[in-house]
Amino acid sequence: MSALGLRIFDKAIQDANIWLDELMKMLDWDDKKRAYRLLRSALHTLRDRLQVNEAVHVAAQLPILVRGIYYEGWRPSSPQTDYKHAAEFIAAVESAFDTDPNADPEAAVRAVFTLLDARLSPGEVDDIKSGLPRDIRALWPST
Template structure:
């Protein structure tokens, strides 16, 4: 029996994303890199209505999709008036284990956009909260 493409390439995909993020954000370890990726994905998840949350998740590769949904409890979306409020929540999520690197939100969004298939990247970009959409549009 053959494995579906998502399963076959799952490890390669997350390794590629982590390598790209580690290099772009100049992070020291894979643990910090993974914590930052997971933190941004979870903060995005917290800000999306259910329909958009499902659409975002469905366009992530298999392992990243699992990380996105990890420990998820459905709730009303958190308001995101600006990038600063998103990054404050992200810093709170990462502390005390990881001090948030400057620009990590933009770096993670860049990796998501450039490492995703164009069709998937377009679908992801459409559902981002407005402050993150503005960052996304710069890449």
């Protein structure tokens, strides 16, 4: 029997923990709550920068619990953000850390992009990057 009674729930938690563990390892962090806050903020900032159709395509490739985090609070009818520069994008992600800023916020964003680059299909990553300005796209590992 599964810990929560349904294997799909156990798998969703396991998959989300795998993503958080990978992110923590990349950043040499030992705080899962902090890694969650980074992943959530980066996903929301990315989602809000993409066109609605592309944002939905990204979500389709996320693990179910991460997908729920991604969609949390989303208003697809709101205008997308217009960040053109990496510094603006990084600042938006870093706003989730207002009381405990990251020592290297750019490295934190790059780690999330590295995780997405490894976990999403190459075609989806290409689609995401093509929808971003060059300066933000440069934060991806394979650019």
